[in-house]
Amino acid sequence: MAVLDIKNLHKSFGEIEVLKGVDLSVAKGEVVSIIGPSGSGKSTLLRCATLLERMDKGSMAYLGDYAVQEDASGNSIYASNDELRKLKRHFGLVFQNFNLFPHYSVIKNIVDAPITVQHRNKAEVYEKARELLDKMGLKERENYYPHQLSGGQQQRVSIARALINDPAVLFFDEPTSALDPELTQEVLKIIRELADQKTTMVIVTHEMNFAAEVSNKIVFIDQGVIVEQGTPEEVIYSPKIKRTQEFLAHRK
């Protein structure tokens, strides 16, 4: 069963249709990278998937549970707020600019939601959080506040925060775009490790080499439609479609 299954997603802002019928299926353990020019709708796709934006048409299911269904004419019908809230445990999102809570320490940023929202056992959550911080190379930093950390460290905290509920899939929206090359490498290293451990991930990125290296599947989006998708060999190294070739030629 697919971890995430999006069918025929349409999304407009006012008059402008930003996504024009996108299908995206993510299997367990799969790493999918979404690439495409600026304004093509990559972030909007991720925001629809993480329920930050409501889609107009199409359906979406996590692990077979519908978050959004289609009615007879294809319009989206959302599940109740309660059900949606439960589904949020299935995914985590890592933002481009981290969005850590500045008034919470590193550890509190990670443990607060599972304790106050999901009502998980406190000791268990703390133990898991410390384990994650260790994995992120931030063992010594649990009592720091976000402003005392470098951008790369902040992003690693936000990855730990997104992982605390063992989500079925982790979304990244350009996780390294706000970082300088050195800090980019330390964050990419973490994502690479997660990929090695078969963490299911969907990554929007402009780092083509990295995408080619960690992904099982590359999805190229342009103007709200999926133009081409396949393995990194197919899409990045020998794209068949002209638009993809042009885009990749520009990026090099």
Added chain:
Amino acid sequence: MKRNNFLPSFVKLSTLFVFFASSVVVCAIDNPQEATSVWSGVAEFWQEICGIVNTLGKGVLYSIGLFFLTILFAFPLGLIVAFARMSKNPIICNVTRVYISIMRGTPLMLQLLIVYFGPYYVFGMSLKNYPEFMAAVIAFVLNYSAYFAEIYRGGISSIPVGQYEAANVLGYSKNQTFFKIILPQVIKRILPPVTNEVITLVKDTSLAQVIAVVETFTIAKQLANAQASMLPLICAGVYYYIFNFIVAMAMERIEKKLNYYR
């Protein structure tokens, strides 16, 4: 950490002392014939001040009461007004907008008069069971809620949307998001303008005299008239200054407390 607070406070305390001492000197120059024997003069003078402070006492209590009741009610009410102002419902939003603009656009003194005399002139109600002090509290709360509302609103809209989005994805409810994530950050950001407003409030309490609330300034004026001396007014001034000095120190304390993040 704690230690280095000491010096600035000391400097402020000495300024306060200089202020007080200079007002004493000004008073002494006021009554030159009493300066014959310096020490008896000082003792007499001290007694006079004690007498004034004693008489002012009751008024000071009213001023302080008015101040704290206004703070107590206007802080939460201001938040509610801010929400109403940001409401998507155009009626609620516009009614609140008009309310805020009237409260900020007309003199507090006029609002005091209207709140106190309004029930009598408009509805013919008797003022017997309507203490002036209560009217003053109502007027001050209505007025200051409008000011606080605008401060809250500015603070709330300055929080980046990313904070709401991160909370949303983590599953926080709307209430949890506001009270756990947004409000603490808002409070930190609005502290400087709130401090300004609170200091103005200390001085504004003297306006309650227009509806005959027996606050500090009312008494000081009566004493000054009776004794044909400026001393009571200066004592009142010192009281306001000390009160504000304490308020400013308290606010600075809170600001320092919240300095642990960004």
